[in-house]
Amino acid sequence: MSRVVVAKRVDRGDADLTEISDLARAAGYEVVGELTQTREEDAAFHFGEGKVGELASLVAREDAAAVVFDNRLGPYQTYNIAQKLPDDAEVIDRFTLILEIFGQRANTRKAQLQVELAELRYELPRAEAKASLAKRDERPGFMGLGEYDESREQDIKAQISRIKNELDAIADKEETRREQRRESGFDLVALAGYTNAGKSTLMQRLAADLEVGQNDDLHPDLDPTAESQDKLFTTLGTTTRRAETGKRDVLLTDTVGFVSDLPHWLVESFKSTLDSVYRADLVLLVVDASEPIEEMREKLVTSHDTLYERNEAPIVTVFNKVDKVAAEELEEKRAALSALAPNPVAVSGLTGENVEELAARVEDELPAWKHERLLLPMADDTMSLVSWLYDHAHVETEEYEGEQVHVEFEARPAIVEKARAKAADLSAPADSA
Numbered sequence: 001m002s003r004v005v006v007a008k009r010v011d012r013g014d015a016d017l018t019e020i021s022d023l024a025r026a027a028g029y030e031v032v033g034e035l036t037q038t039r040e041e042d043a044a045f046h047f048g049e050g051k052v053g054e055l056a057s058l059v060a061r062e063d064a065a066a067v068v069f070d071n072r073l074g075p076y077q078t079y080n081i082a083q084k085l086p087d088d089a090e091v092i093d094r095f096t097l098i099l100e101i102f103g104q105r106a107n108t109r110k111a112q113l114q115v116e117l118a119e120l121r122y123e124l125p126r127a128e129a130k131a132s133l134a135k136r137d138e139r140p141g142f143m144g145l146g147e148y149d150e151s152r153e154q155d156i157k158a159q160i161s162r163i164k165n166e167l168d169a170i171a172d173k174e175e176t177r178r179e180q181r182r183e184s185g186f187d188l189v190a191l192a193g194y195t196n197a198g199k200s201t202l203m204q205r206l207a208a209d210l211e212v213g214q215n216d217d218l219h220p221d222l223d224p225t226a227e228s229q230d231k232l233f234t235t236l237g238t239t240t241r242r243a244e245t246g247k248r249d250v251l252l253t254d255t256v257g258f259v260s261d262l263p264h265w266l267v268e269s270f271k272s273t274l275d276s277v278y279r280a281d282l283v284l285l286v287v288d289a290s291e292p293i294e295e296m297r298e299k300l301v302t303s304h305d306t307l308y309e310r311n312e313a314p315i316v317t318v319f320n321k322v323d324k325v326a327a328e329e330l331e332e333k334r335a336a337l338s339a340l341a342p343n344p345v346a347v348s349g350l351t352g353e354n355v356e357e358l359a360a361r362v363e364d365e366l367p368a369w370k371h372e373r374l375l376l377p378m379a380d381d382t383m384s385l386v387s388w389l390y391d392h393a394h395v396e397t398e399e400y401e402g403e404q405v406h407v408e409f410e411a412r413p414a415i416v417e418k419a420r421a422k423a424a425d426l427s428a429p430a431d432s433a
Helices: 018-026 049-062 075-084 094-105 109-135 151-183 199-206 264-269 271-278 293-308 327-336 355-365 382-392 413-432
Strands: 003-010 030-038 066-069 090-092 186-193 239-244 249-254 282-288 315-320 370-377 394-401 404-411
Touching (some): 003 049, 018 094, 075 090, 151 186, 199 355, 282 293, 315 327
Parallel strands (some): 066 090
């Protein structure tokens, strides 16, 4: 396990190293030292030059392999800091670290493509700077990426174009699958929220009463499990499970967690994964209720910024981990965050507390169903249609009178329309006789 020092500069106030330390550990590093500074950004070193000297001493004393900065460093700042550090000590900024974690967790073709796309978008603005340094014969292979020439920028752009085309093709297939699921009578609910908010644990709780095998016939593509670990970015791709919240059939999808201060290019690189959220029928925005109010507020703002750009579905905020919060404290948080989280549902994915209330809220917030009553002739395919209604709708009554069948049900509007068309097809031979 590589030893690292974590560092952060802020314009004002005190720098908090909690998240960057957690991210470093999530990437597999051992944090052996910390350094912060409060001052305006230095154009050459980001930190003050004197503080960089102090950092170099700390790295040497702790025998650290790298410095992980909780800041976005420019290419020249990266180079200048590296020049001050002991030989072979690496400079890693916040976004390089996040990409490293993503790369470690990318187990599907889509996730791997998205990581590669993000890495290329991160590298693109640095290619020119690296080429400039190479021309001046100043450590041309710095950052361990080899020599650069003018063609490198074009190579990156060509790779970005190729990956985007492949991701677009994957997205088209997934959109077709989503529509097929809706046509099968399923409502699509997405879990969203900050990383480590407990989405995967909550998903397991909501789907715990169902055997995974029930998914196999209708949806062999569904992943059987969602990971549930106390680690950042445990879920990188998407995991979908079937869950019943009452009379409706729901497909619940867990996605990559949000993280604060993500640049546009990184969010854009994971657009294909986030489409599962953007194009759901309902979004459950999960927040860790055991955290301080200001931290919850900041994470709610981050989540809303990511969601509202493209999201089309209603959002229900879920205060998770209430088993760690006293009732009085929870009410205080509800009041303080009411503007960002109106009428939240407070649950514990770990213990199951109030999960039934959440399931009922999901039923209430999903797009309204239509009520329909069909009068069907006793034809060869009538029972096939009745069976189809049981699979795709909520059948309330089924009555037989002579040569007719009365079926009363509720379903998505698209399912009602399809049922009417099927019923019309049943009646057609008798009408034409």
